[in-house]
Amino acid sequence: LSLSGKSNDAAAVGRGGAVFKEQCITCHGDDGKGKAELGAPNLTDALWLYGGSKDAVMESIRTGRGGNMPAWASKLDPVTIKALAVYVHNLGGGK
Template identity: 50%
Template sequence: SNAELSSQLAAASMEDPAAIEAEPALYNYAVQGGASVFRTNCAQCHGSGAAGVQGQGYPSLLDDDWLWGGTLEDIYYTVTNGVRNEDNMDARWSQMPSFGTDGLLTSGEIDQVVQYVRQISGQEHDAALASQGETVFLDNCAACHGEDGRGDRNVGAPNLTDAIWLYGGDVATLTETVTKARFGVMPTWKERLSETERKAVAVYVHQLGGGE
C-alpha cells in the first residue's frame, strides 16, 4: 500500500540509494511522488522540465554540474536545508567577494580576469588580456575555484571551464559577476515538506539524468 511504501521511504537511508533502487515498488513510488512534489514546489524556479532558467541563477538539474554534489544524499541535504537562506543554520553557504564594488580589483584587472575565464572555458577571448588575467585569477580566484578553474564543491565554487553558467558566460555578464558577485537563495524545505516528500523529490531529481 502507499502507506507502507511511505513508511519504507521515510526509513530509507539517503546514503545508500541502491537500497531504494533495489525495491522496484518503493523506487517507483518515490519517483512518482517526487515528480508531484517537484511540480508543486520546485518547477517555479527550476522549470517544469528541471532545465533551470538560464541567466537567472536557477540551475538545470539535468546535468552533472553540481555546486555541492549530485549524489542522492547531497541532493536530499540541499532540498532539506536550502542554499544561503537565513531560515536554516545548516543551509548550503558560499559567498563570492564583490571584487569591483568592494575595491578588491581595478576595472582593468576585472577585464583581464574575465578574458582569462573566457579562455579557460573555451570561448572567444583577448589573448593579451587573458595572459595578464591568469595572474589575477591565481591571486584572487583560485583559492575557491581551484588553480585549474574547475571549482570546489566543498565551498560551492562552480567549475569555470565548461559551458554551464548560472548567469551567463558572455563578457558583460562575467564582468557584472566579478564586479558585484552573485548570491542566489534557495529556501529550506525542512518545515514545508515532510521527510518522505523531501526524500521522494530527491529521488526524482536524482533519476532525471544528472544525479551521480
C-alpha cells in the first residue's frame, strides 16, 4: 500500500528506490537496515523514531532529524521527496 492507502504507483516506488540508492545508502545501507555507527536507523522494521505517518516520513526527509539525517528540501523537489517517502515507508512494511 502507498502512504495514501491506495495501491502503490510502481513508477513512484521505482523513482524513490533510485533516489534511495543515490542518496541514502551511505548511511542507511543498500538494504535499508541502517548503520548504527552513523546514527542511521533501520528502515526495514516497523519502528519509526519520528512516527510512520505519511507526513512524518516526508517531514524527516524534508527537514532532517537529530543532526544526523540531512535535510533534503533544498536538494530534492516535492514529487521526488514523496516518491522517496513511499519507498522508505514500504521498506518498513508501511500501511
